[in-house]
Amino acid sequence: MSDLKIAVIVKLEPDFSEGNVSYNADGTLNRAETKSILGPHSAVASSAAFYAKVKYGARIAVTTMGPPIADTALQQAQLLCDADELHLYSDRMFAGADTLATAEVLKTGISKVEGGKMDIVFSGHRASDGETGQTGPQTAWKLGFTFLGNVIDYNVDMQNRVVRARRMISLQGFYDVIEEVEAPLPVFIAIDPSYKASFNTVSQRLAFEKYQKEAKERAQNYKQYLKIFNAQQLGVDPKLVGLPGSPTIVYKVERIPKAKASRKAEVVDGSSRDQIAKVAAKMYEVLGGMVIK
Amino acid sequence: MxxxxxxxxxxxxxxxxxxxxxxxxxxxxxxxxxxxxxxxxxxxxxxxxxxxxxxxxxxxxxxxxxxxxxxxxxxxxxxxxxxxxxxxxxxxxxxxxxxxxxxxxxxxxxxxxxxxxxxxxxxxxxxxxxxxxxxxxxxxxxxxxxxxxxxxxxxxxxxxxxxxxxxxxxxxxxxxxxxxxxxxxxxxxxxxxxxxxxxxxxxxxxxxxxxxxxxxxxxxxxxxxxxxxxxxxxxxxVKVLDRKIVKSAVDFDSCKAIVSFGRGIKDSSEQNIKMVADLAQALEAEVGVSLPISKKPFAVSEGVSSTYMIPDRVIGTSGRKVAPLLYIAAGISGAMQHIAGMKESGFVVAINPDENSPIKDECDIFIKGRMEDVIPLLLEELRKQKPAIEVKK
Amino acid sequence: MESYEVAIIGGGSAGLAALKQLSNLGKQAILIEAGKKAGTKNVSGGILYSKKPKRGRAYNVEDVYGSVFLSDAPIERRITQYMLHATSGNKVFTMDLTAAHEYQANFGYSVLLGKLNSWFAKQAGESAEKQGGGIVSGVHVRSVSWQDGKTVIETDELEPFEAKAVIAADGVNSEIAEMTGARNKFTPEQLYQGVKVIVKMPEEIIEERFGIGQEDGAAHLYAGDVTLNHIGGGFLYTNRDTLSVGAVYHYDSLMQRPAEPYTLVNALLKNPMVAEFVKDEVAVKEEIDRNLPKEEQLRVRFAVSKLVKTWNELRDAYHSPSARKRLVEGGKYKSEEEIKARLDSVRSELEGKYRTKFVTDYVELEYAAKLVPDGKRCAMRKPYYKNILFIGDAAGRGVFIGPRIEGLNVGIDDAVRAANAVARAIDRNDFSSNSMGEHYSQMIEESPFTRDMKEIDKDYLKIFLDAAKDVPKDIIGQRYGMVFKLMSSGTLRGLAVGFANILGYDRLLPLVESEDTYVQVPIELAEKMGRPVAATYEPTLPTIAQRVAQLKYDDDRISHIKVLDHESEFMKKMVKLCPTNCYSMEDGEITLQHEACIECGTCAKETEWRHPRGEKGVNYQYG
Incomplete structure (x- = not known):
């Protein structure tokens, strides 16, 4: 049985944690002052790919589109999934791309890797700096892979080349659903933040520890595994990438205005016991359903 | 044409x-x-x-x-x-x-x-x-x-x-x-x-x-x-093999009252959250939060953080839309996104020291004061008045 | 079912040493650790000894890990000063106990167990891997049972597996001991409760403050009024760039006069001498103007946080020769002066632009607690059950004699003995209790530490008495007159100790481990002979809520503790004695909020107490 062929799409993102993030006076992110790291969702996706490597044996390529410094995201991802290859798609031409144009680059890149014969492609749930989870499914679609989103755990039936995954679907205003799905390879899996690896034997866990150590060693020399591709090397159609290939534009950015008053508030002094007593009585009245407003 | x-x-x-x-x-x-x-x-x-x-x-x-x-x-x-x-x-x-x-x-x-x-x-x-x-x-x-x-x-x-x-x-x-x-x-x-x-x-x-x-x-x-x-x-x-409905940990739909808190907890976040939880308990209410809270901006113990400062509790455009009989917004300034999630509520009480905060335009009673001062007083009064209500029933 | 030769349960320093020793002997062993990684659940006061006893032999850390231990392990500082301070108010009387510290010792290093155990785990894990074993962390053992001649281990996380021998190294609250009935849960008389805070302090400031060299360290012990009338004392150890400040008190004494454990640490920190030891320069952020637009408030908050973080990191680096060198060699700064210039500019930006103040105070990084078994009172006589061998805290083994507190090295010594016994059993293919268990038990009997748990060592006593030679006889004589006379003279001492040892430790203990020893005598000493010490500031003590908030947890929504009797007197005392205030009294009933639990086991005696499931619970950063 041959190893699975896996690609992981990751993203370099600003570190939004307090003590690291910095904002401009107009409320926008100060990107120059804010360090970038492997996005937290990308990290979960990398760990999910590592699971397949430990459990089934897999060859993993981690890919990202971004500026040259995005190679640090690849390194951090390699640390998590013991990647065999790191691919950076980097070209000025890609700048300013919306999700569709980004997906075009990623699709082209991944098709090139391993001659396009991927079994599983992983991505994070979304990026934390604005992208809202479109790039994954759009890349999946362009690749022609079945897209499985919000996956919280998965296993591969190597014999039948089928993935079984559990997905956590939340329907706003309704209950949440955990759905178990089956899909033939190749699939594109967007990993839910609540993903948890489901190793179930001691030997798998020992293997996990062993590979993890290897990953650490490899990631120290990550440049050895790194390949950088520009637009020409990828062979993308310049009309489909970057700004020219983006259907959408950002037209304007403004402050969200204050909503207009819809209720007339009675102002009560919070230090007056009498007034608070009245508020308490009012609360019971409201809850008792006797009077509403 | x-x-x-x-x-x-x-x-x-x-x-x-x-x-x-x-x-x-x-x-x-x-x-x-x-x-x-x-x-x-x-x-x-x-x-x-x-x-x-x-x-x-x-x-x-x-x-x-x-x-x-x-x-x-x-x-x-x-x-x-x-x-x-x-x-x-x-x-x-x-x-x-x-x-x-x-x-x-x-x-x-x-x-x-x-x-x-x-x-x-x-x-x-x-x-x-x-x-x-x-x-x-x-x-x-x-x-x-x-x-x-x-x-x-x-x-x-x-x-x-x-x-x-x-x-x-x-x-x-x-x-x-x-x-x-x-x-x-x-x-x-x-x-x-x-x-x-x-x-x-x-x-x-x-x-x-x-x-x-x-x-x-x-x-x-x-x-x-x-x-x-x-x-x-x-x-x-591609087949769906199984489907299980999991009730969300937070049930806003079947409760009559919701007590929400926001950044106003910051002066002593741990104690204030516990106080809000007490208030919720007294009113048999569910606890909600504003979006920034789910990003865990304040250091509190993990237990409190994982119970309360979670996306499941967010009320607003990026969370849940609720309409209880009574909505209490404690230490919530009232960003538009939050208002969108609670404006259908029956009766809204806001607790906030700042009379200029937008929540004032969205509530029926605005209690001016810091939550750490107001809630204990309110709790006391609620507990005092509770038996009377039950007798009435 | 998967099958392994040996399963070690618990990845503390004892369990890891057993894994390493078995691997050294060419045996396959796996170690199951409940914490996310080895080291995340462990706490120690902070000194790891290597001993060379006159009689018998001790297996030391460097015997297990080799010379690489001293060259490579993350040990903090070699303790070269060991001082005992008697306190009363602002007066302190000091005795130099360095000789007692060095007694039969190769060395004693201050350590942070989180860091150290993760190094042990790396070494032991790599060796074990070569024998087909290794470390599995984040897995909690639920049961050990015997079925059809097989020993089956079940966990909360993985499929059951089989092992021929088991080494239980699951600590003072050993679940293995409890579920097999190998020993009873320890009682308050058998335990000490230790509570510790890690205080941040740049490297070179420590050296200057404590008058020690780059590699040296100091240990300071405290008795007297800082004990708040409890039996036990305080300690302060210097680490590389932190201090370990803590309090260890006899649990029985705490039961009699319950006090919140953190108040005992606070009492120590408030002592003027300790306050002066821990003080440092601290950035205090200015309250953000609430009249500013919300996004401006947010921007300022993030900007200040970032600068303060930079200032702290850079200052730590500037006061550390190795970090300074790294920064300059790494090309980030051209010279040390440039680091200083940047440090100053960050500071003045904070002061000028954001009105941040720099004040004298101290900074706590971590709050921790642990129970310490007093081996004199609770060491298992036969530390085995069927094919399970108990080691270290799990076997109740620790040396606790006045200022001499040793646990880590005892556990390592046990580990080697257990590993040797298991290796012998593998060679003979006989894991029966008569063979493997008894053999291990005999080897434990031969341990010099076992002797220390049973008998008074007159040579150690002499050193101790010598140190106290300047103490006026009337202070001591009043209380210990006869004993003291006997002990002071060389010949009489030999006779007296011999006689005392016939009587047994247990009869003598109440005499020596008393309030007089830890409280009254030190107070009197301090008042009569002490020198005044003044604090130049008042340390801002964090509340317990703030301390808990600083800890990292992976909260298990299922509580690992069940209260058995919500109205028992013991449980009522837990409201005060739980180091993280997990218990409260509501309407006469004790309720538990397990989320802040740091798994010390203080409440274990009258609760159904389990370690949290794999990866769950507290995650110590320092330990």
């Missing part, structure tokens, strides 16, 4: 035979937008609801009462549960089918919808992405305001720097991750001769709980059109 791109298609989500709330909210907003459109530009263009399902005809009728001019209904046992692959292909088939559009309009030149709406929930976000990848057009996600306008655009790529008038353009407003900024996204054809290309539909996914459905009107009439889908056998190999 019919145009290449016509109508507003709304992709309906349903669960257990009922539309999920955001579906009706999308129809409501679609109705309002197209009423304006019909007046200003052309009466020919419709609000078209698109339903994939199995034995859902009743639902289709409801959609007309809630604002749809036409419903395209695709019935098949394959649609028992949503599956991205099959659903995407069928939606694309429907959206590019001129014969279907002819059932409710002239449509002689129809190629694709002009606009398209999806729900910004787990299913809709992913479905919108794949459908728009297939239709090769632009998508804006998580939208909470929409305007149709004629705009004059000057753009380096789109118009090669020239001023060009784009008619009937959908302005899609998306709240930024910071919560302070609003980004307007447009999906525009490339009018630059070097990269000429048309991008339609102009599509977006809509945040649940933002827009109001229209009043249900049983006198409304519309066309329900059936469509028989073409399946690729290989696509049907």
């Amino acid at each position: 019919s145009a290449k791109y016509e109508h507003l298609y709304v992709v309906i989500e349903h669960e257990d035979g009922k539309p999920v709330p955001v579906s009706l909210e999308m129809l409501g907003e679609a109705r309002r937008l197209m009423n304006g459109f019909n007046k200003k530009y052309s009466a020919n263009e419709k609000v078209v609801a698109l339903v994939l399902g199995n034995n859902m005809r009743r639902l289709c009728e409801e959609l007309i009462f809630y604002g749809a001019d036409a419903v395209i209904y695709v019935d098949s046992p394959e649609f028992q549960y949503s599956r991205n692959l099959v659903d995407t292909k069928v939606i694309s088939q429907v959206a590019t089918n001129r014969e279907l559009a002819k059932k409710f309009s002239d449509a002689s030149n129809f190629i694709k919808p002009r606009y398209m709406f999806f729900a910004a929930d787990n299913i809709g976000r992913q479905l919108s992405s794949t459908v728009l990848a297939d239709l090769e057009s632009g998508l804006a996600s998580d939208i909470n305001k929409l305007v149709i306008e004629d705009l004059e655009i000057k753009h380096e790529h789109k118009t090669k720097g020239q001023a060009v008038k784009y008619e009937k353009t959908l302005e899609m407003y998306r709240p930024d991750f910071s919560g302070f900024l609003w980004t307007t996204i447009l999906c525009l054809d490339n009018r630059n001769p070097a990269i000429e290309r048309e991008y339609h539909p102009q599509a977006c996914s809509i945040i649940p709980g933002v827009f109001l459905p229209i009043e249900r009107d049983t006198s409304r009439r519309g066309v329900i059109t059936d469509y028989i889908p073409k399946f690729d056998e290989r696509d049907l190999r």
